[in-house]
Amino acid sequence: MSSIIKHIQIIDRIDKLIRLQATGSPEVFADRLGVSKTKLYRILNTMKALNAPIVYDMTLQSFIYQEEVNFACGFYEKEGNSSRLNPFVG
Template sequence: MNVIIKQIELIKRIDQLIRLQATGSPNDLAHRLQISKTKLYRTINTMRELNAPVIYDVTLQSFVYEKAVGFRFGFFKKELNTSDLNPFVG
């Protein structure tokens, strides 16, 4: 599998666990995902660079989002307008 796709899948999994407030400690999460703690922090930093407001809540013992956000990556069907067919028009 492509490295980029693996990274996206990892982000999707972390996002799912964050939404459930079920990541556990960084050590627990890294173990659950079968990655190193270093890779976990690199991935979370990547998420932050993509504007994910990820923080660790000591009380909940879980990573959480500071505010409601959505994450979606991939291609989807879009209805085309005439101007979409020729980028030089319009």
């Protein structure tokens, strides 16, 4: 699988965990994702460069979004069609 697809998949996983406010500390989060803390921060910085309003909330012990946002990456059927094409199933 290409590295860009792996990168998108990890961003998608990070997004889901942030939405659940279930990342844990940076150390726990990196371990949960199977990446180094340095790589985690690189990915978070990439997401921030794409306008993701990510911050760490000490009270919740989780990364959160400061405002409501959506993340979507892939090809989707045109509006009006009921199903979505999944770029990660092959």
